[in-house]
Amino acid sequence: MSSPASITLSSYIDFDRSSDKQLYLQIADCLANAIQGGRIPNGTKLLGSRQLSAELGVHRQTVVAAYQELEAQGWIETFPNRGSFVVAPHTATYSKISSNTSSRSSAVYAPHAGFNFKQSNILDNPWSISTSAYSLDDGIPDLRLTQIKQLSRFYSANLKRKSNQKKMERYNSEGSEYFKEQLSQYLHLTRGLQISPENVLVTRSTEMSLYIISKVMLSEGDIILVGSLSYFAVNMVLQASGARIMTVSVDDNGLDTDAIRNLCEKHRIRMIYVTPHHHYPTTVTWSAQRRFELLQLAKQFGFAIVEDDYDYEFRYDRKPTLPIASADGDGMVIYIGTFGKTLAPGFRTGFIVAPKDLMLEMRKYLGIIDRQGDLTMELALGEMIADGEIQRYAKKSLKIYEQRREHITRLFSEKLNKYIRFTSPPGGLAIWTTWTPEINLSKLAEACEKHGLHIPRHLLYQRHDISGMRIGFGRMNEEEMTTCVNLLLKGLADLGFH
Structure with a gap:
């Protein structure tokens, strides 16, 4: 058996404390990959939990939990008063998937299917994703309520x-x-x-x-x-x-x-x-x-x-x-x-x-x-x-949504009246707005993105006979609505509309 001193386990372990994955699972994954790859030979005695925790700078119980996970997966076996030993052969064909790319096998999964299959652009994802601080939608309820x-x-x-x-x-x-x-x-x-x-x-x-x-x-x-x-x-x-x-x-x-x-x-x-x-x-x-x-x-x-x-x-x-x-x-x-x-x-x-x-x-x-x-x-x-x-809940939330409808229509009338026309809807969580035809709505969306406001493309309806945008208000409180309208104004200014 190899001496624990001759195997530097910490060199095989790479973890991320900011990851959502628990630390002990990250450590167990790294060791499992090292065992599977033959870098830690069968029969090797692992470092004691205290020694490894000191090397890694983690709590001892984290290492204990990692060893327990490895034992549960069949990679090691622990004997009282003797320690933990690698028992899985290096030719093992299975491993728990690691979230750490540095410890993964270099093998690459096939990028293309080896057979024919139907392909269609009809079901291409129409929803866009953005990291902007604010985003418009087509009328979504507020989860916070x-x-x-x-x-x-x-x-x-x-x-x-x-x-x-x-x-x-x-x-x-x-x-x-x-x-x-x-x-x-x-x-x-x-x-x-x-x-x-x-x-x-x-x-x-x-x-x-x-x-x-x-x-x-x-x-x-x-x-x-x-x-x-x-x-x-x-x-x-x-x-x-x-x-x-x-x-x-x-x-x-x-x-x-x-x-x-x-x-x-x-x-x-x-x-x-x-x-x-x-x-x-x-x-x-x-x-x-x-x-x-x-x-x-x-x-x-x-x-x-x-x-x-x-x-x-x-x-x-x-x-x-x-x-x-x-x-x-x-x-x-x-x-x-x-x-x-x-x-x-x-x-x-x-x-x-x-x-x-x-x-x-x-x-x-x-x-x-x-x-x-x-x-x-x-x-x-x-x-x-x-x-x-x-x-009861519908009645309570409806009052809040009605107040939000009133606030956003007031904002539109006061700040965007030069550019849009709209009618306050009798229901729903969105307002239909028609825009001055001279405004290119796609370019407006691009300009607003730079200021931290995402306007998904499925909200935009612009062609030769119409220039419209559906704007949801249900998910935003009054402060958020005011901010979004101000960001719309900044986007318009970038396009030369003041």
């Missing part, structure tokens, strides 16, 4: 409840019947939907809902209508199904139903995607006449309406406009939304409401892509509805 303690209390209680433990042992893509019962009642009371739990499918998100709908409803070449300005992520999901997208103009009353009729007379339309409560991105609320006309067109021409009510919870005028689905007696509408949008992201869930026969088919796809489900979360959300916690 979330009452984490109350949420965790409901979740923890359901996790510990013995009656739920047996349920969690089984795969359950059908979800919690209790939650679906509560959700269907909630949607009936708040949105006028005459539904039962059999009409509800619980998903993870709007995008998952649309993916399932597209698998059941769409075939290669089917035509889908969307607004000429619409939600980019939805268009990506629908196009990925092989469907063909055609656009319809949008005005202050919503989608132009005369244009929809003209398209229906020329083409066989399979589906139309709409956001009538607050059209994305312009935030326009559809008129009652347009909603009625769309439903009549669906009956006449036999196309499905996918109604996305993505921000129904955020209404400031106290005059709720019921969904198109609430007036649908012929099964023409598939209604989707996000429940719990005022809560932390992990507590939100998507849902689909549809006729029972269609729901049977959609459940099959959910059972494939989300077989496990999240039963505990659904039970917690069901209790929050039953206890009125959802309603």
Whole structure:
């Protein structure tokens, strides 16, 4: 056996105290790689924990924990009153992955697949990432307003409840019947939907809902209508199904139903995607006449309406406009939304409401892509509805968001009135702004980035007939909003607008 004095273990150990990875795991990884690479031979006696901790300048218990980790992985064996010895041969073919690049093997993983596969730019990531101190968005709730303690209390209680433990042992893509019962009642009371739990499918998100709908409803070449300005992520999901997208103009009353009729007379339309409560991105609320006309067109021409009510919870005028689905007696509408949008992201869930026969088919796809489900979360959300916690929290947060809407509209009127036009929306967490055509919005985004304000490209809508930007205000407090507007002014000044 090699003497511990002849093996300088510290030369094989490189760790980073600022890393999120625990120190003892970094040390264990380095030693494991050295053993695997044959740099520490089989049978070598390792330094005692006190001696190695002194060499490395770490606490002795850190070294003890590292040795215990190595022993658990089978690299060393510890004998009382004798010490720790390397027992794994240097030809071992496995190792715990290290986060330290200096200690990794020089082998390189294959950069390219050795076989053909489908490639598409349709699903390229449309979201941009920046390290800027401030960033605009398209209307995101403020996580800081979330009452984490109350949420965790409901979740923890359901996790510990013995009656739920047996349920969690089984795969359950059908979800919690209790939650679906509560959700269907909630949607009936708040949105006028005459539904039962059999009409509800619980998903993870709007995008998952649309993916399932597209698998059941769409075939290669089917035509889908969307607004000429619409939600980019939805268009990506629908196009990925092989469907063909055609656009319809949008005005202050919503989608132009005369244009929809003209398209229906020329083409066989399979589906139309709409956001009538607050059209994305312009935030326009559809008129009652347009909603009625769309439903009549669906009956006449036999196309499905996918109604996305993505921000129904955020209404400031106290005059709720019921969904198109609430007036649908012929099964023409598939209604989707996000429940719990005022809560932390992990507590939100998507849902689909549809006729029972269609729901049977959609459940099959959910059972494939989300077989496990999240039963505990659904039970917690069901209790929050039953206890009125959802309603209380939504009412409280809505007051704050309304104040923020008032603040940002005041800032726009006072500081940006030379450059933009806007209408204060009756609901939602974003404002649609139209800009002076002379301002290149892409260049404005580049200029603002230099001043610490990131403007994601998916917020910008600029072409020959429109120059618009959707600006979310929900995630910013008043001080942050003021700073962002001032940074916008600096960006404009860089472009020569004063």
